Each structure stands twice: as structure tokens, then as C-alpha cells.
Amino acid sequence: MTDTTIADPTGSTEDVAETGTHKHLGWALVLICVAQLMVVLDSTIANIAIPFIGKDLDISRANLQWVVTGYALAFGGLLLLGGRLGDLYGRRRIFMTGLTLFAVASGLGGFAQNEAMLLSSRALQGLGAALAAPAALALITTTFPAGPRRNQAFSVYAAMSGVGAAIGLLLGGWLTGLHPAGIEGWRLTFLINVPIGLIAAFAAPRLLAESESRRGQLDLPGAVSGTLGLISLIYGINRAGQHGWGNTWTVIFLVVGVALLALFVAIERNVKNPLLPLRILANRTRATAFVAMMIVPAAMFAMFFFLSQFVQDVMGYTPLQAGLSFLPFPFAMVFGATLSSKLMNKIDPRFLAGTGTLLAGIALLNFHRLSVDASAGNIVARASGHGGAFLGDTISYWSSIFPFIALMAFGMSLTFIPLTLAAVHHVDEKDSGIGSGVLNTMQQVGGALGLATLSTIATHYITEKATSLGGAVGAAIHGSGAHADPAAVKSLVGQAAFTSGGTHAFLVGAFMIWTASVVLWTFLSVSHEEMATDAAPVAGH
Template sequence: MSSTSIGARVDDAAAGRAPAAGAEHHTPHRWWVLAVIGLAQLMVVLDATILNIALPSAQADLGFSNDGRQWVITAYSLAFGSLLLLGGRLTDLFGRKTTLLIGLFGFGAASAAAGASNSLAMLIAGRAVQGVFGALLAPAALSLLTTTFTDPKERARAFGVFGAIGGSGGAIGLLLGGLLTEHLNWRYTLYVNLLIAAVAAIGAVVFVRRPAMPPRPKLDLIGTILAAGGVFCLVYGFSNAETHGWSNWMCWGFLAASTAVLLAFVLWERKAAHPLLPLRVLADRNRAASYISMFITGAGIFGIFLFLTYYLQQTLHYSPVETGLAFLPLIGALMVFSQLSMIVLAPRLGGKPIVPTGFALAAGGLIWLTDLGLTSTYAAHVLPPLLMIGAGIGMAMPTGMSLATLGVAPHDQGVASAMVNTMQQVGGSIGTALFSTLAATAATDYIKDHQPPTRLAVAHAALHSYATSYLWAAGFFATGLLITLVLYRKGSPMKHMRAAQKAALAEETPPA
């Protein structure tokens, strides 16, 4: 029996529902479906970084301040992160194919509008609408992947590919952003989504089937408002810390509000008749560990891309294209270890040894990066830790994604998938803001201690700030190592699912 059908039986039994019929199947053209899902995921992930390299050109063209640059990035993160849980529930309500197509068309249209911007306000609005449709697109893609690949071996291979795209999308965005900005125009970093969305939409129409809809859950309006408000305040508070500093009242005020609203959300979900996020989805230890691992990975990976990009461009004087190419070995290592972990290791060992080992490798690679100096070379000093980090993320990310959705009932697949994206996106937003403020403080303190501020002292201050961010990112991965080592169960996840199914069936079967 497939992993999805087993999980559906277990979750349905636990919730007092009949098992879903027809859960075990082999979807026709499923590898073409994976290509469609991969394109959708790539578009969402690379848009978190593709515009970064193009921002100076956009700023010169539209004439806005440095604060405006920050809001071009933050607008996407705020809308995307705040609405992901709602997007996941809408996937369960209206169907995965419908939601995927709406997300693709909307994302493409928003990208076109943002690319045609003639003012900062229009660009920010376009980026925000991108985030809205991305919040529909991301959970629809992941839940479609989960329900399309039900055979354990095929599921492992598919999640290896999907995890590799998720982990490398940021680096691909940097490379593509550099190429388009250098050889065409900054607007093409947004227009490129039209091509990706069109190809993915055609593939979705041709290859993605509309399966029989499970009973539609009702929308939890109060839970939706609380979840969106809590995540918005969280991301906005950390964004204010990056732009205005930790002492600013807007930073602490929004973070305090986020804590209160998210606590109210959890309390409401415990008693809601039709919760936005059923707490049974979080009850499984493997799932809880996987959601935490996605938060840690999101925070750490954005820190890597951001500050290593600064180092390559400002210290080693790489061009935007050269900077993007420098990340290709990380992408290669990530793809290789994604397949290795999902096809060979995870089915036999489960998450307990794999995710902590991946975090250990990523933390080690980040600590290695702290040795980078003004005269370091790429081959000797940048490439080895990049390969180490790529291997670590390749082990942790797809394994966490797979276990975060394994065994979730069909009617909860959308919101369970949305939780994966929410944790990764919120982790990335928090990591970027936290590491940026820590790096800025470290650079300022270094200059104060090395007066007068000569050009050499400023260069060393930058190196010190990068090293500080690498150490903090390594600390995130080390914390994730300890948490996942404790939470993940030992052994094959399939064995745990079969044992749970037998127990559920034993309770349902009356004695002879």
C-alpha cells in the first residue's frame, strides 16, 4: 500500500472519518506532472532572489531611495508568507489543479505589471500581488506532488527533484538575475516569469488531472485572519529591525503583536469546528521535526546567498553573472545529495540520521566560510565549503519536505503543504533581517575599534560582518541538528506508518 493511502487511513481513523477511497493509484503522465510542479516551484523560489541583483538598475531607472529597495523585496515576502496557510486551505477547497492554474496566471500577470512599472509604488504593488498568487501556487504545487506520487520509490525520487529545486532556486535566481540584468534589462527579471508561467500552465492543462474531490472543508474565517495577521506582524517586525534597528518601536511592537496574535490563533484552532490548520497535522513527531527543519533551512540558506554574494561582488569583484556561476557547484552538490538522501537513505533510515547530518554539514561549511579573507581564492577557499553546504542542504531539505506531508489525509494536504512553505518563507525573512542587523552591528563595532577608518579597515570590517553572519547561520543549523535529533523517530518512516495503520485497523475491527 502506498504511503499516501496509509497516511490517509491513519489520519482518517484518528479523526473519526472513513478512509478515503481510491487513495492508492498511479497517475498517468506523472513525470510530466513533476515537470509542471517543478516549474511552478522554481518560479516562486527564484523570485525571492532574482530581483536582488537587478535592484540597483531598477533604482536608477525609477529614481527611488535605498528604503524603497528594501520594500521591493519585503512586499513579496509579506504577502507570500502571510497568506500561505489561506492558500493551502483554498487548495483543499477548490482543488489542486484549479488553484495551481489560478496561481500561475495570476503570478504571470503580476510579474508583467511589475516589469512594466513606471514608479516605485507600481513596482511594490506588483511584487505584493506576486506574493498573493505565490501563496496559492506554492501549496498547490507541493500538495499535488504529494498526491500524485504514491509509490514509495517514485515518491522518493520526485521529492528529491522537488527539494533540489527548492534549495537551489535562490542561487538560480541570482544567476538568472545577473544574466538578464547584464545582457538585457532589469525588467526582464520579472518578465521571465511570463514564459515560465505559460509553459507550466500549458503543462498543467494537458497533464494534471482533476481527481475526485474529497469532502470540502469549510473556511475558518477567524483562523485565517489571525494566521495572516500574526505572520504579517512577524515578518514586518523583523523587516523593521533590518531597516530601522532593534531599538525602533515598530520592530518590537509588531513582534509583540505577532506573539499575541499567533497565540490567539493556536487557542482558536483548538476549538474551531473547521480549523484553518487542524492541530492533528502538527501532532506527528516526524512532521513537527520537519516543519522546524524547514524553518531552519529557510533562515540559513538566505544568509548564505546574501552575504556570500556581497563577498564575491564587493571583495573579489565578481560581476553579477560570475557571482551566479560561482553558486553552480552548490546547486550540483545539492541535487546529487537530494537524490542520494531520498532514494537510498531516507526510505531505510528515516529522518533521524539524515536531517541532523545535513545540518551538521551545512554548519561546518558555514564555519569554514568565516576564514575568507581579502586575498582568498574561489577554488581553494570558497568552493570546498560551498560543496559541503550544498551536500548538507541536499540531505536536509527534501527529506524534511517529504516527511512533513507523509501520512496527511487528502483533505488536509493543501494546508500541510502550506505549512512547509510558511516555515521556509518565515525562516528566510527572519534569517535575512536578523543576519543583516547582526552583520551591520559587527561592521560598525569593528570600525569603532579600528580608527581611523582607512580603506583597509573598512574592507576588514566587511569581512568581519560576513563572518558574523556565517557564524549565526551555523548556530541556526546547529540548533536544528539538536532539535531534529531529538524529535525524529528512529527507523524507516514507512514502518512507522504501517504500524500506525495496523493499530488503527485493530481498533476498528470488532473481536470475533
């Protein structure tokens, strides 16, 4: 491993000892993980606040999705470019630039006065995250030596990545309910990032060493084709969730995205200084980790997306209660990450990640079993004032939700840490930024693809259930002469329809993650002994 230095706060530097110990390594990891938590957290923190944002800024329901997808588009589409910029111009410099840009964009979003200003700030946040995220992961790879110390660092990093989405829901629910000094609570979900991002950027040169700059020529044709290809593909995937896979514009964006990515590969094969050195994808261990990382986050994002709506719309939880319901996730994630870090020194990644994906699939399968009394008679009775307003009010959180949120988190922690280590292991130091960018890109693209696919499946079953149940309820009202409130009928039928769609999405998500498990058990053959070194990879791996 190349020499790595960690800067002393007073300005002096010291070489990291051969044992990998240094008095500032812990603070360096804290800084990197705080930045990663901020970036991941922002993917979900605004979710619960979306209805309030739409009302205050007069954003149509059709355009509200861009509060979330605008960030995802810029983040996922620019990750490869962000990773390469770190390799060429210094990872600490790009890390600081990304954090500063993210903080400024968050401030703009917090003070947004109209739709255009808010959505522009979200895209700018995505750009900042695309610069900071791959640099953060690469800084861990180049700062911590292979073996137990790097495993521990990655366990903390992976835990931050995993719990960020859950903390985002909790924090979003809490902040949305606040109104300090007359400020709308949803604005705080953006403004909270400003001091965190600026402080982290200020601390970076005092805790992190700068990587060697390699002032090679930036692959602009590759950057343009790769970035536009990913943006077009991610947009097409997200559009499919709204308008279906057969929609003309959906097909156009998907085809253009695939064509641009094919052009990108052709450029990378022939250019002297490629944006993405294809040798990174040639290693079987990394390729397996990348494939699994496209599938696994999709299932996890689906859990947050559908379950957060289920507990609010079907079980009747308030936004804050919905956020609190996900508290088991970060606790189980931290416990699993700690355990996984220790086991990585004794057990091959295949067994840890393979077991983790099996457990996560079991959790999703149990969410598929969530059911409500959606009979026409029950809906008519409730709509007539003889029952509650939520069909899920009889579901026990402690027996039907809590254990499987915890199981999902535990499974994810067993999966993410080995896969993250495998994805960046044996990547040349000069390519560690782009290697990290590929890993993050796989997560974002896979999450978008999986969520769009599961949303399309859910929409199909929601429509089917609403149509059949609506007719049955109408017939029951007519036959019994009940005086049912039309608004209550519509709400209860919607709850039943959403339950049908969401539970079918959970079932497909379970099989998606089990597909990743098959890939891992079959192809991830690197040993834990090899993972503990920076030596050349074993032939065939």
C-alpha cells in the same frame, strides 16, 4: 491512499496503477517542479538587479528593501490561506490560479513605471506564489504513492527548491546585463516569468488530476488573524534587521504579530472548519520537521545574502561573475538529492537530515574563516595607489569559496528531502494542502527570522569595525603623510567592516543549523520502513 488520476492530454483519464506507474507521472512532476522553481527563483532573481532598479525608478535606498521583502511578506503571510483554499476548492484549480496570477504580476513588474507599481506587483507575485506553492507540494503527495516513487518525486522537488535561489542569482546577474531592443535588463528578471507561468497553467489540466473539492465554510476569522499575524511578525522581523530589535515600531509589529497569532490559535481550537487543523502539529515527526524547517533555511538564505555581497564588494566580482560563482550549488544539490532519494529507502530520516545539517554547519564555519588584510597600513597603501581596489583580491575562489558552496548544497539536499517527506507523511489527504502550507510557511518565517537576526549581528560588527578601523586609518595617514584618496579609503574600510560583519553572521549561522541538527538527532525517530507506507503512524511518533 485515495484513488488518484492523471489526465491524458487528449482529455481521457486513467487510474494510477497500484505500482504507482503511469506514462504521465513524469510530465506531471516536471510541471510541478517548473512551477516551484519559478516561485523560489523569484526570491533571489532581483537581488543583483536592485541597484539598477533603484536608479531607473528613482527608489530610495531605504525603500529598495521592499523589492525583496514585499514579495516575502505576501508569500509568507498568505501561505496558510493558500493551502486551505486548495483543500477546499481543488488543488489543481488553486495551483492554476496561483500560476496565472504570478505570471500577470510578473508582467506588471516588468513594465513598472514607478515605485508604487513595482512594489504592488511584487506583493501580487507573493499572493500568486502563496496559492501555487502549497498546492504544488500537495499534488505530489496525492499523485505519487508512498515509497520509492514518492521519494524520487520529492528529491526532484526538493532539488528545485534548493537550486532555485542559486539559479536566481545566476539568471539575475545575466539578465541584468542584457539590453534587448532598449529594454533595461532588470525588467527581464520579471518578464521571464510570464511565458513560463502561463504555459504551466495551460498544461496543468492536461497533466494533473483535480482533487476532490470540499465545499466547507472558509475560516475567515482564522484567515484574517493568521494572515495579519504572520505579516506583522515577518515585517517586524525584517524591520529589526534594518532598525534593530529595540526600535519602537519593530517592537509594536512583533507584539501585534504574536498577539494575533495567539488569537489565531484560540480561534482554531474552537471553530468547526479551522484554517489550520491543530492535529497536524500534534504528530512528533511532523512537529520536529517543522521546527527544523524554520532553522535550516535561515542559514542557507544567509549564505546567499552575505556571500553574494562579499564576492562583489570585497572580491571585486561583476554581477555575472557573482552569479556564476554559485554554480556549484545547483550541481551539488542535484547530486545530493539523487543520492538522498536512494538512501531514503534504506536509512532513517534522522541519520540523513542529521548528517546534512552537520555538513552544512561545517560549510558555514569555513565561510566564517574568510579573512582579508584589514590593517590600517594596507588600506592606506591601497588608497594611495599602491594596491588593488578590493581587499579580497588575494582570496582564492577555488580553495576558499568553491568547496564550501558545494558542501553546503550537499548538506542541504540530505536535509530537505527527508524533512519534506517527514513533514507531509501521514497527513490526511483532505489536509495535505494545509500541511504543505505549514511547511512552506515555516521555511519563509524561519528564513525571515534567521536572516533578520543574522543581519542585526552583522550590522553590529560592521559598525564596530568601521569605527575602530576608521580611526586607525586616519591616524596612519596623519602619521605617514600619505596622499590617500578619501573615496578609496571609505570603500576599503567598508569592505573590511563588511567582512567582519559577514563572517560573524556565518559563525552564528553555523551554530543555528547545528541547533537544528540536535533537534533532529534527538526527536526525529520515524523509521524509513514507516516512511515507505501510507499506514497509520506508529504510536508515539
